[in-house]
Amino acid sequence: MLELYHGEPNIFSLKPLVVLQEKGLDYTGHYVGPLDFDALPAAVKAVMEVRHNPEGDGPVLVHRDVAMTESFFIALYLDDAFADVPLRPRDASGRWRVLMWGRFVNEVLAPSVTTLGCHKHLAPLLKTRNRDEIAQRIEAMPTEERREAWRAALDDTYSADLIADSRRKIGLAIKKVEDALAAGDWLAGPAYSLVDIDVFALLAPVPALAPDLLDGTTAPRTSAWLARVRERPAVVAALAKSRTGAPQESFVPGPEHSRWG
């Protein structure tokens, strides 16, 4: 049986939700709100790949008794394990392109979008809660990286430089998407693929977070493509899992910005 622990259909959680729908797979979903710190069963929490999840509080897929994290790799897993509805090119160069997009998304786009999202949405949400209680929760998190990331949200210490650099990186990503879409409707070749799902999950909240960077005038092809992806029945079904009605305002800290590289 497939089980998915996921948050609002946004960012990392949106990817496996869409892939499961695209493939028509039966699964049991467990909804985890942004401040549900006790949602994962202890046995899942104890797994190294969960403790050191580079996406921090991203989705967890449990299948064949294995708890898997990292939304893009979960998507690849589902595509490897349930190949009837393929969501990737089959040839080696097409697959290399998929991996290159995945790396770009997780290294450049994901930290930047989650920085803006946490600054705009998570930090104010945390201010409405009991600070000591949240601080205690943070100290109980499994890694120093997660504690740091949540402390930044609790104290809203996102510097002007970090915000500016995040916006710069989002701009790079939009440019890359605009360029790719000059060749056709989808990002990784003639067919819709995991790359469209991966990039959509991260860019969908950007028109609201940084309207000057992404609208019909500044990035016409990207805007049209966002609309195209959003119309897919699988994406509509995944977005319908929202409980707040505003999935694109739900953020928890994402992966770190690279420190060296």
Place this chain on the structure above:
Amino acid sequence: MLTLYHWEPNANSGKPMLALMEKGVKFDSHYLDLLNFDQHSPDYLKINPNGTIPALVHDDLMLTESTAIMEYVDAAFPGPSLTPEDPVERWRMRWWMRFFDQYFAPSLSMIGWQVFVGPSVRDRDPELLKAAIERIPLKERRIAWSKAIYNTFSPEELAESRRRVAVGTLCLEEALSERPWIAGPTYSLGDINGFNLGYALPLAQPLLCNDEKTPHIMKWLRAIYARPAAKATWTMGRTQMAQRITFLES
């Protein structure tokens, strides 16, 4: 036509080298001396405008990103498969390659650039060094070279990198105590990746990584170096850096 542009069998360059060797794929090796800034020469920038290594040229395709190159090599060429059949093992292989590439390696690399790369080039003509830095295409790499050459790493960032190397070493030891290879029962690209990152750990971090504290890492490193492909790859090195690997024979 298949040409690999690489430096020493080490870190990112060594990953596609060892993957190609394991599969027995013949390739043209084009060695670039990283410490001589060969990777920023106009000729190489025509091939890879980012000025980073490794790069693999296969007919009219130019491929970058060492880990993605390895997956390409494994999918495009015949020879023993280096990707497990089981999708769970594949997931685990990819998870660990990300952990190596984006958590462990950057911290280990920062320390390596401070203790080795910087001192290796710092004494050259300051004007030449300044010009060499200005020629670097990627902002991130310009910052790295400038920090290494002028030794402007902050104590905090170095301490943080050392902390992460210690965490990464413990995670790796824990994983290898549960299974023989990083993805499970099968030797894979994940082991090739991890070996390039970690083969010198016992020399560079003797207090963290040794037969008493990390017996599973030690056993794993020796098992990989015992493979003929690894031996053949490390003989392609031209410097002391590659030669020190022989300690794994003992």
